[in-house]
Amino acid sequence: MQIIPQIETPVSKNYSVFEENLIKLLNAIKNNTQNNTGTYNSLPQIIIEQNFGFNALLLCRDLKEKHKIKTAYAFNMRDKNRISLLSDLITLKQIGLKDIIVFEGVHPLKTEFKSAKPVYDIDILGLGLMLKRGLMNDIQADLFNFGAVIGSSAPVDFLKAKKLIDIGADSFFINYGGVNPDESMIKYIKSKNKKLFLNVKELSIKGSLNDFIKSIDNFGFDGVIIKITDENLNVFTRK
Amino acid sequence: MFLTEKKDIQEIDEALKKYKKIGVVGCASCASVCLTGGSREVKEMKKHLEASGKEVTFTISIDEPCDKRVLKEDIRFVEDELKETEAVVVLSCGTGVQTIGEFTQKKVISGTDSKYIAQTEHIGEYYALCGGCDVCRLNFTGGVCTVTLCPKGLLNGPCEGHNGNNCEVFEDKECVFVKSYEMLKKYSEEDNLNKIFEPRDYGHSAARTKI
Numbered sequence: 432m433q434i435i436p437q438i439e440t441p442v443s444k445n446y447s448v449f450e451e452n453l454i455k456l457l458n459a460i461k462n463n464t465q466n467n468t469g470t471y472n473s474l475p476q477i478i479i480e481q482n483f484g485f486n487a488l489l490l491c492r493d494l495k496e497k498h499k500i501k502t503a504y505a506f507n508m509r510d511k512n513r514i515s516l517l518s519d520l521i522t523l524k525q526i527g528l529k530d531i532i533v534f535e536g537v538h539p540l541k542t543e544f545k546s547a548k549p550v551y552d553i554d555i556l557g558l559g560l561m562l563k564r565g566l567m568n569d570i571q572a573d574l575f576n577f578g579a580v581i582g583s584s585a586p587v588d589f590l591k592a593k594k595l596i597d598i599g600a601d602s603f604f605i606n607y608g609g610v611n612p613d614e615s616m617i618k619y620i621k622s623k624n625k626k627l628f629l630n631v632k633e634l635s636i637k638g639s640l641n642d643f644i645k646s647i648d649n650f651g652f653d654g655v656i657i658k659i660t661d662e663n664l665n666v667f668t669r670k
Numbered sequence: 671m672f673l674t675e676k677k678d679i680q681e682i683d684e685a686l687k688k689y690k691k692i693g694v695v696g697c698a699s700c701a702s703v704c705l706t707g708g709s710r711e712v713k714e715m716k717k718h719l720e721a722s723g724k725e726v727t728f729t730i731s732i733d734e735p736c737d738k739r740v741l742k743e744d745i746r747f748v749e750d751e752l753k754e755t756e757a758v759v760v761l762s763c764g765t766g767v768q769t770i771g772e773f774t775q776k777k778v779i780s781g782t783d784s785k786y787i788a789q790t791e792h793i794g795e796y797y798a799l800c801g802g803c804d805v806c807r808l809n810f811t812g813g814v815c816t817v818t819l820c821p822k823g824l825l826n827g828p829c830e831g832h833n834g835n836n837c838e839v840f841e842d843k844e845c846v847f848v849k850s851y852e853m854l855k856k857y858s859e860e861d862n863l864n865k866i867f868e869p870r871d872y873g874h875s876a877a878r879t880k881i
Contacts, residue, residue: 509822513869535829538821538839549822556826557869584834587847590863591827598866606830630830 432644433474433654435628436460437505438662440484450490452662453477454498460667474626474654475503475530482507483544488519492526503578504528507536512552513561520562520570532604533558534580555579556594563599578602580630583612592616602626604656609635617650628654633666640666671699671789672763673796674706674782682759683722685779689757692724693748695770696731697762703790706782707731707761715759715781727755735766741773752776804874810862812853817870819846825867 436456441449457476477494479502481487487504494500504523511519523531533555539547553561559579565572579595582588583605592603603620605612607629620627629652636643636657644655659665686692694715701707709731716726728751732744745752752758757777760767764784771778788796801818807825808815817823821839828847831838837845854862 535822535824535831537831540821540839551822551824552872553869554822554824554826556866560866560868580830582828582830582832582834585828585832585845585848585851587828587845587851590851594826594864594866597864608833 432648432652434460434640434644435475435478435503435654435656436665436667437478437480437630437656437658438660439480439482440487440490442484446485446490449662450493453494454500456662456665456667457500475501477501478503478505478532478656480505480658481510483542488522488526488528491523491528495526495528501530502528503530503532505532505534507534508551508553508555508558509536509539510550512550516552516558517566517569520566520575524570524574529574530576530578532578532580532602534604556591556598559595559598559600573599576601578604578626578628580604580606582606582608583616584608584610589613589616589619592620596620596623596625600625602628602653604628604630607631607635611647612650614650617652621651626653628652628656630656630658632658633660636666640669671703671787671796672765673704673785673788673798674701674763675704675785676706676711677781677783679718682779682781686719686722686724686757686759689777690725691727691754691756692719693727693752693755693758693776694719694729695735695758695760695762695766696729697735697760697766698731699734701762701766701782702731703793704788704796705793711761711781715761719759727751735760735762736769738769738773741769745773803870805870807867810865810867811850812857812859812862814846814850814853816846816850819849825870 477500479487479491491502491504494502535555539545539549559577562575562577563573577600579600581592581603603625617627629647657666694712696709696712697707705711712729712731716729719726728748730748732741734740752774755776757779758770758774759779759781760770761781767778767780786798787800787802789799790796798818800815803817816825822829828845829838832845835844835848837843851863854860
């Protein structure tokens with residue numbers, strides 16, 4: 432099971448310093464066998480998330496081209512209408528990034544930008560439909576590996592996962608909120624030969640990372656995404 | 671009912687600054703129900719304007735000022751006074767304000783803020799259930815509108831942030847997709863649970879509201 436760090440591009444840090452620190456972090460993770468980090472060539476080594484900070488596409492490009500790091504781009508449906516999304520997708524195509532991870536996104540009322548207009552022009556299913564069909568000649572059908580972030584705490588989450596499978600989503604990222612996910616949902620997604628990951632915020636990990644990984648080892652996940660908030664001080668660097 | 675709230679009186683006074691002869695129009699329909707434009711509010715506005723040194727040329731409550739047919743009939747009662755009037759304070763939703771402005775060709779000042787299409791629990795307690803969002807999907811969602819009731823307006827299932835039952839944003843409220851699921855089960859319409867909605871067509875709704 433591969434462990435993949437995910438981090439948002441920061442608001443006020445220097446771009447180059449942040450980039451350098453990420454490289455150090457990835458090397459530390461690679462060299463730390465205790466972290467159970469095997470590397471599967473097909474999976475990304477890091478996920479860069481666009482939220483409030485500087486443009487994550489720029490960083491994705493630099494990690495890929497300058498440092499040869501397999502990078503995935505994570506973004507939400509909260510901030511972009513379909514014109515802005517198209518622009519991002521064209522940029523991703525231009526820089527050759529194929530792995531995208533999409534989530535609906537935290538509502539502005541739950542952020543520091545309470546007066547921002549929540550866009551949610553289309554939901555992740557809608558985006559999946561468009562991507563699998565192709566978009567305006569610029570984005571050919573099935574150009575991206577489409578990863579969807581979902582919940583797993585209610586029957587309606589299972590239904591959403593089924594719909595996402597129907598439209599051809601490639602991988603699933605189950606949000607971990609302190610309770611182990613629904614096993615029937617895991618079995619269903621795996622039975623459809625889809626990649627399955629657990630999405631964990633580092634603050635949800637109460638003990639050591641190793642103990643946490645052991646506790647979920649039997650679920651059959653292909654990987655665990657650990658969302659960290661600081662590239663220097665985090666669950667990977669904690670002694 | 672379309673919910674309105676009273677505007678800050680200072681904004682109205684500011685908008686009326688250069689006008690002396692003022693008419694006041696209320697709405698005996700929606701704005702009356704939510705106590706922003708009924709006959710009592712019209713009287714209060716008249717009193718305020720007179721206390722501010724304005725001359726109130728007429729007051730009238732129109733059943734539905736948003737309906738040109740009704741407006742045309744009712745406005746005849748103040749036809750002469752309207753000729754002398756410089757500006758009209760309208761205590762109705764934005765549709766009423768604009769309809770009166772267009773019809774009378776007078777300067778109109780809105781006395782309310784327009785909110786949303788509301789269900790009335792009782793006077794003072796209202797809920798938004800319908801966003802008038804063009805294509806109604808209620809027949810497929812168990813009769814609950816996910817576009818209006820989900821703070822994210824999602825179509826195809828819950829966001830990743832709910833806690834199993836309650837909404838991520840309004841934590842004391844049930845997630846609308848959980849409610850929709852329960853209703854579809856109740857009416858044995860489980861097939862609709864698998865329905866995939868295409869992204870909303872905003873081009874369609876823009877064409878509908880084109881002026």
